[in-house]
Amino acid sequence: MLKQTSAHFFKVVSKLYLILGIMLAPIPEAIAADDSRTNAELLQEIEQIKARLKQLEELVHKNADGVETAKQTAQQALTKETLVTDKLANGQIPLGHTNLSFSGWLQGTMTWRDHNELASASSTNFGTPFPKSIAYGVHELRADARNSYFALNMKSAEVDDVKLSGRLEVDFQSIGSNTTQNNNGWAPRLRHAFVEVDNAATGWHFVAGQTYALTTPYGNQVRSDGSPSADKAWTMLPSLPIINVGQLDDIGPAGVNSPRPLEFRLIKTFYNTALAVSLDSQIVSWAGNIAGASPVYTGTTLSSAANNQFNNNATQNLSLSTVPDVLMKATWQPDPSTFYETFGIVRSYRDMNGTTNLTGTGTTHGFGGGVDSFIKLWPGKLDITGGIGYGSLGGYAGNGIADVTFDATGKPTVVKEMQGWIGVLAHPSRELDLIAYAGTEHSHSAGVSGTDYGWGNPNFLNSGCAILNGVCNGSVKAVADVEVGAIWRFYNGSFGHVDFMPQITWLKKSLFSDINDFAPSAHNVAVDLTIRFYPY
Known part of the structure; x- marks a missing residue:
């Protein structure tokens, strides 16, 4: 023309x-x-x-x-x-009007535990056995490459100030029906799958898909390209290639909420602030197990409506509620070295009709919230981060404290907990990060009525915890842990970089006291040695 x-x-x-x-x-x-x-x-x-x-x-x-x-x-x-090929960055390839790039790492981890959790490497959590368990007296050594992950990143051209991007990320932390340690047939697991729509002119952003919830502190992450956290750009958008505070998978310290539900998130960014609201698929942890297997009751055995969150396992049930979790978040960055954020959550819990030995059913609502911060005390050299939370947050942390229980009438009753965590990140050089975290969660009793119902009921017997290989699964009152580790990039060249990531974890969990004032507790120590290769 x-x-x-x-x-x-x-x-x-x-x-x-x-x-x-x-x-x-x-x-x-x-x-x-x-x-x-x-x-x-x-x-x-x-x-x-x-x-x-x-x-x-x-x-x-x-x-x-x-x-x-x-x-x-x-x-x-x-x-x-014009195709986006005119604006390609290193490592990108064109596909129509979209740029594709890859991220991820290859990883091998060896984990030693003082007490055997019968868990894979890089999965140390609060599943540690109690002292009278046979597993408690046996050390554990695990090694695997299951935490290797691969991500496909998509980014479109910007047309009329609107840009589209997406991310598909998988690892191998799931377990197939025929998987054993010998055949290493680990099944893939979906970590992230979302699309993001950004309008730079108006500051509006929309995210749809599976990714970290708004409860996740976005001030506690190290970029997966190997640069220290001091280089982190603050945002509530999930498209940055990031890893969570825990170097291994998504396991951070107690008190950190980092689930990845399916969600629909709307964000409005301003000069130095941002507001967001999100509708999330429910993540619910109900107290009690089917047939009263745990905890052990002093009276009538009862069957709970064990409608836990879905985890691709046939033994788990779906949440019964028809109302999504509603999350809100606000962030503020007054200067480049200081970042604050606060979140709130509204949840709905519904019991099951015809629950065995219960006289009624009902629905209740739970609430929660928290504040997190990140401060660069010495920009580029020393950072401090931390946060607190309170409310119905147990399922979002995933450390053994329930979100909801039920009383003698069958009415769901919210389990509230207090959370707190702190982290210190030092960056002596571009090749070395030193990391230390500590966190705790403390739950309150809920729904206690009669001798058989609720969370933290003193009539629940913990006597099995004092018997060799006995049942010891009472209501968890508190968890706490300390993590100390490092990221050493001993090779950093044109073909990527290789990191050595040692970490030592100490953790403890405690149960509520029973009618005999017996409150058992258990602790564990784990040492993780990881080699991680970033080829992109």
Whole structure:
């Protein structure tokens, strides 16, 4: 189109110059010799020639303006049609109007535990056995590569200030039906799968899919490209390639809420603040197990409505509630070295009709909230981060404290807990990060009525905890842990970088006291040695 317009313009200009050449050519001698015309007639002819010249000049300018307009229109059209390949960064490949890039790592981890949790490497949590368990007296050594993960990142061209991006991320932390330690047939697990719509001009953003919930502190992460957390750009958008505070999988200290539900999130960013609201698939942890297997009751055995969150395992049930969790969050960054955020959550719990030995059913609502912060005490060298929370947050932390229980009438009753955590991150050099975290959660009793119901009921017997290999699964009152580790990038070159990541974890969990004032507790120590290769 642009070439055709240019050719037409040059044809028009050529004709105009031909006309001008003819009009301005020397007057023939015959005409010059003819002096029979008066001066007035000659002046009139000159004025006519000037008027004609003016018309021709206007015509030339008009055609020139048309050509320029056509040129600009063509350039705009070409810009809109230009593939994103013109703006490719290192490691990106084009697919239509979208850039694709890859991220992730290959990892091998060896874990030693003082007490055997019968768990895979990089999965140390509060599943530690109690002292009278046979497993408690046996050390444990595990090694695997299950925490290797792969992510496909998608980013479109920006059209009318709108940009689309997406992320698909999997690891191998799931367990297939035929998986054993010997055949290493680990099943893939979906970590993230979401699409993000960003409007840079208005500051509105929309996220739909599975990713970290708004309860996750976004001030506690180290970029997965290996740069220290001091380089982190604060945002509530989940598209940055990040790892959580725990170097191994998503396990951070107690008190950190980092689930990945399916959600629909709307965000509005301002100069140094952001507001967000999200509707999330429920993550519910109900107290009690089917057939009263735990805890052990002093009276009638009862069956709970064990409607836990779905985890791709046939032995787990879906949450019964038809209302999603509603989350809200606000962030504020007054200066480049200080970041604060606060979140709130509204939840709905519904019991099951016909629950065995219960006289009624019902629905109740739970609430929770928290505050997290990140402060660069010495920018580029020393950071401190931490937060507190309170309310119905047990399932979001996933450390053994329930979200909800039920009383003697069958009515769901919210289990409230207090959370707190703190972290210190030092960056002696570009190749080394030193990390230390500590956290705790403390739950309150709930729904206690009679001898058989509720969370933390003193009539629940903990006597099995004092018997060799006895049942010891009473209500968890508190958990606490301390993590100390490092990230050493001992190779960092043009082909990626390789990190050595040692970590030592100490943890403890305690149960509520029973009617005999017996409150058992258990602790564990784990040492993780990890080699991680970032090829991208």
